[in-house]
Amino acid sequence: MCMTLRPRGRAKREPTPELLGLIAGQFRALAEPARLSILHALEGKERTVTELVELTGLGQGNLSKHLQQLHACGFVSRRRDGLFVHYALADKDVLALCEIMCHRLEADIEAEQRVVAAR
Amino acid sequence: MCMTLRPRGRAKREPTPELLGLIAGQFRALAEPARLSILHALEGKERTVTELVELTGLGQGNLSKHLQQLHACGFVSRRRDGLFVHYALADKDVLALCEIMCHRLEADIEAEQRVVAAR
DNA sequence: AACATATATTCGTATTTACTACTACAGTAA
DNA sequence: TTACTGTAGTAGTAAATACGAATATATGTT
Numbered sequence: 232m233c234m235t236l237r238p239r240g241r242a243k244r245e246p247t248p249e250l251l252g253l254i255a256g257q258f259r260a261l262a263e264p265a266r267l268s269i270l271h272a273l274e275g276k277e278r279t280v281t282e283l284v285e286l287t288g289l290g291q292g293n294l295s296k297h298l299q300q301l302h303a304c305g306f307v308s309r310r311r312d313g314l315f316v317h318y319a320l321a322d323k324d325v326l327a328l329c330e331i332m333c334h335r336l337e338a339d340i341e342a343e344q345r346v347v348a349a350r
Numbered sequence: 351m352c353m354t355l356r357p358r359g360r361a362k363r364e365p366t367p368e369l370l371g372l373i374a375g376q377f378r379a380l381a382e383p384a385r386l387s388i389l390h391a392l393e394g395k396e397r398t399v400t401e402l403v404e405l406t407g408l409g410q411g412n413l414s415k416h417l418q419q420l421h422a423c424g425f426v427s428r429r430r431d432g433l434f435v436h437y438a439l440a441d442k443d444v445l446a447l448c449e450i451m452c453h454r455l456e457a458d459i460e461a462e463q464r465v466v467a468a469r
Numbered sequence: 470a471a472c473a474t475a476t477a478t479t480c481g482t483a484t485t486t487a488c489t490a491c492t493a494c495a496g497t498a499a
Numbered sequence: 500t501t502a503c504t505g506t507a508g509t510a511g512t513a514a515a516t517a518c519g520a521a522t523a524t525a526t527g528t529t
Contacts, residue, residue: 246390250455251383257451262378264370265487271365280506293488295507305458314496314505324450331443332376336369339424384517399476412518414477433475433526471529478523485516493508499501 260304261328265289266297270325273307277319379423380447384408385416389444392426396438 246254260266265287272278272286280298284291298318301307306325310317320326365373380386384406391397391405399417403410417437420426425444429436439445 246386248383251386251390253455254448254451255381255383255386257454258377258447259381262374262381263487264367264374267365267370267374271370281504290489291506292490292508296487299507305454311496316506322454324454328377328447328450329373331447332373333369335376335424335441335443336372382517400474409519410476411478411520415517418477430526435476473528474526476523476525478521480521481519483516483518485514487514488512490511491509493506495506496504498503 257304260300260306261325263297265293266301267329269294269297269301270306270320270329273318273320274326277310277317279315279317281315283318376423379419379425380444382416384412385420386448388413388416388420389425389439389448392437392439393445396429396436398434398436400434402437 261270268287268289269283272283278286280291280295283289283298284294287294289297298307298309302309302318305321307318308321310319380389387406387408388402391402397405399410399414402408402417403413406413408416417426417428421428421437424440426437427440429438
């Protein structure tokens with residue numbers, strides 16, 4: 232039991248409120264359509280802030296703040312190149328997480344369709 | 351590209367704002383320490399609301415609302431047994447999701463420790 | 470029926486937060 | 500230096516939400 236809500240390899244004990252807060256913070260960083268839109272725009276290649284403004288339709292200041300949040304949680308990396316700052320997906324975790332969520336949603340939709348079809 | 355922000359097996363197209371909202375909603379359901387605490391209490395066995403009140407320390411009304419949210423997102427299942435309602439983890443997704451997050455946090459902590467150790 | 474217990478819901482409030490508009494900072498070029 | 504561009508930060512505001520307290524509903528018991 233308790234394999235998930237504590238760091239791996241640690242002693243078997245209750246997750247502290249601090250740890251729960253950290254995990255919740257990671258989820259909260261992804262709990263916003265605007266930030267998911269940013270992450271989607273970063274799939275495959277890195278992008279400058281200007282590019283992301285165009286791709287996402289978000290305002291520049293707003294977008295920048297979302298990027299700070301994603302960077303603070305380690306979901307995106309930053310690379311300065313002269314006047315431009317290039318952002319990129321930091322790892323594959325975002326992809327894995329979203330894939331699980333999409334899988335769940337797909338299952339829900341299919342279940343609903345079965346209910347509808349059964350009438 | 352775009353393997354993650356749309357349901358599997360669908361045509362290759364941009365994720366709609368609706369889909370992004372649904373995914374964000376799934377993440378938001380997990381973006382709260384109180385709800386993670388509930389999910390942790392449900393690891394291994396189902397629990398009644400009364401049991402969850404004791405295990406989590408949350409108020410009964412507050413807890414019930416959190417349970418409704420988790421149930422609406424499909425993370426927990428409900429089973430009525432007379433006067434009691436038993437809640438349980440609906441699937442293994444929560445465990446997988448939290449494991450990824452814990453893994454990330456652990457990596458961050460280790461990275462910080464390396465920085466500290468290098469001084 | 471009345472009563473008791475378990476769970477759900479409503480109300481009011483304080484906190485959080487996403488957004489826009491504006492301003493500040495960083496880097497480049499003249 | 501000044502001017503210009505890209506990015507980051509600040510202030511104010513409206514919407515979302517987590518919480519406690521109180522109330523309502525559901526089920527079982529007498």
